[in-house]
Amino acid sequence: MRDEALTARRVAFPAEWRRMRLADVGKWLSGGTPSTSNNAYWGGDIPWISAASLKAFRIAESARRVTMLGAENGSRLVEAGTLLFVVRGMSLKSEFRLGVTQRTVAFGQDCKAVIPAEGIDAHFLAHAIKAKTPEILAMVEETSHGTGRLDTSRLQGLEIGLPSLPEQRRIVAAHDAIEHRIAALEQVLAKSVVVEAALSASALASGAGEWPIQRLESVAVVAAGVTLGSEPTGDGVIELPYLRVANVLDGRIDTADVKTIRIMRSQLDRYALRRGDLLLTEGGDLDKLGRGAVWDGRLDPCLHQNHVFRVRCSNALSPDFLELYASSPAGRAYFQSVGKQTTNLASINSTQVKNMPVPIPSREEQDRLLAPVRAIRARIAILAKQIEKLKVVQKGMTEDLLAGRVRV
Template identity: 75%
Template sequence: MRGDLPAGWRCVSLGEAGKWLSGGTPSTSNDVYWGGDIPWISAASLKEFRVTDSDRRVTRLGAENGSRMVEKGAVLFVVRGMSLKSEFRIGVAERPVAFGQDCKALIAADGIDPHFLAHAIQARTPSILAMVEETSHGTGRLDTTRLQELEIGVPPMREQRRIVAARAAVEWRIEMLERTRGKLAVVEKAVSADSMTRGSQAWSAKSLGTVAAVEAGVTLGSEPTGDGTVELPYLRVANVLDGRIDTTDVKTIRVLRSQYERYALRVGDLLLTEGGDLDKLGRGAVWDGRIKHCLHQNHIFRVRCGSQLSPDFLALYTSSPAGRAYFQSVGKQTTNLASINSTQVKNMPIPVPPREEQEGILAPVRTLRSRIASVDRLIGKLRAVQDGLLEDWLSGRLRTP
């Protein structure tokens, strides 16, 4: 890195970039240490770049006995925890805070802006995650000695502050879009719920199994091998969320070719989860076919509608208060989880208005969802632009405006 920096920049190791501090946990059995007004930051609570609060707080006495307190401007990051297996959490304290032993604090050295320092460290996330080791308890751990050897380029203070301000401007635009998305989501939820109340008394009700085919998916376990088998992606419960499908992490499974049609998904299939928290039973979304030759796990029901029923209308109903109430009424509750079976899904009473009326009900919902999707795409583009610009700014390849 040293030879790649522009004139006036200097190469600094993270060990030289500031003062490193370790945190701790005050005794949880001593009430005088907890319940104060000082946020206590842990690996679990460090989720935002701007660190302003935490779900747990300590008193001044607690911060001085077993923990560590830092002032506004301290850079905080996670060095131990489950989150390190997939992400590197870092932020800047916007107020005095205390922090636990799963985090480290870095007090920026003279000539280094703390927000610039945090951005520069965050930009090295791939290298940092490559250093993560797994402990005997299965959590991730960062060797701070290796972390301190990482190098960053540090421009003059004026350029540092321009980089911080430029990134903040893009972040502000993203935050405005996220607020817009939140408002649209509230309206969409209200319109969706209201659509199920209009005309529902006049609609004929039928058992879901009479107007759609309900099937469970492939069972995980011993997989077949040899000729006549194929390895394919499949959706599990973690992929099927309330109103959307998340395919950022999709597993694969090997099945017999002869079983493909039995478990294969088609565009328009409604996917419903079999188990989980009681109030989340039957959550689901309509499959859009984004992955070719995709299967589904046995803990997800595939509902394939016939000609009388639109899958989008069915999804609207299953997520409505009436649909939720049905799943909760028939769900079997165990100690930790609740579940439904295919017979209960097939027996679910479904209102079946004429298809034209279904499409009329769906029209305003689809309009709102289309607007939300447009905002999501714009947010995604801005995030990508922000990451690219920040990388160029931090390397000196591009000067800030």
């Protein structure tokens, strides 16, 4: 029955394609680690790839390097055009790391290598295997040490469809065309982020020492959110999404994973967020205290957890200007100076947030200074959406090409 179920789930490839088990796509190799106590084995010019360092699809560099002597005594060398993938490590709990070597490298025992057989393009094979990530991650087992382990024999049982070598290369070229476009946009995005930081710093520096300083509570209302724990039941109870510390990042709100909580309807006005509220986190690493972003109202109604402060500004203070200042070196320095440090974390309280000294230029000047910052942030948001959309298109197109549903 199990074999019949597996057969029923098999992908229907074009008739002229070969169906191949991964066990048959090339030569499989294991790696190793040279003795770390022998200095003659380390510090050479050969990248040594481990589960921790295998992060790029095109593998060419690693922080750790071995000598030829080290590669010959405990590790293994593979040439350019070899597939490497992680079969043991913490990363296997959430991702399947795989790539193609661009030069000669050595690799450790937490990785496996496949030298593609004749007639198989290495990059095509890598894409074909990568497309099976959900199936592969379902095979991962947890070891006694808590790391993930991938059984090679089970992995070798997976099947891929293999078109002619020219078509393999056309599929790779189609994938790479979008990849190059994504890379170009990411370069523009990275430069835009640098420009945004410079414009933000310039905006705050333009009137430094001249603007009046006021305590935050004189120009804004600071409030904590709903406390998690015992939730009410019965009449008058409503269940709503809420933002926790994990949702409030530095400069943006991430709503990819939002949880819900039950409160009394009578508490809604007290805890509900409004568009334009600045959210600041209560705890975390000392250098990240008070990180936050302005809420854009994308979920309505939406609440906030008690470990996230809501700052609702008066007309005298733009929430965008306050966010700019809170994330500046001066704002960070204030939170670090008042933060309470424990063994693992630091925290601030609402009184400290209320007492934060904030420069208050006129509202007209705030808006003038914020104009170029808002413009570049809008550009950054557009670029980020374009990149995300292209990645979705690339993934769907590659899956269709690898299954033969679409032909190049």
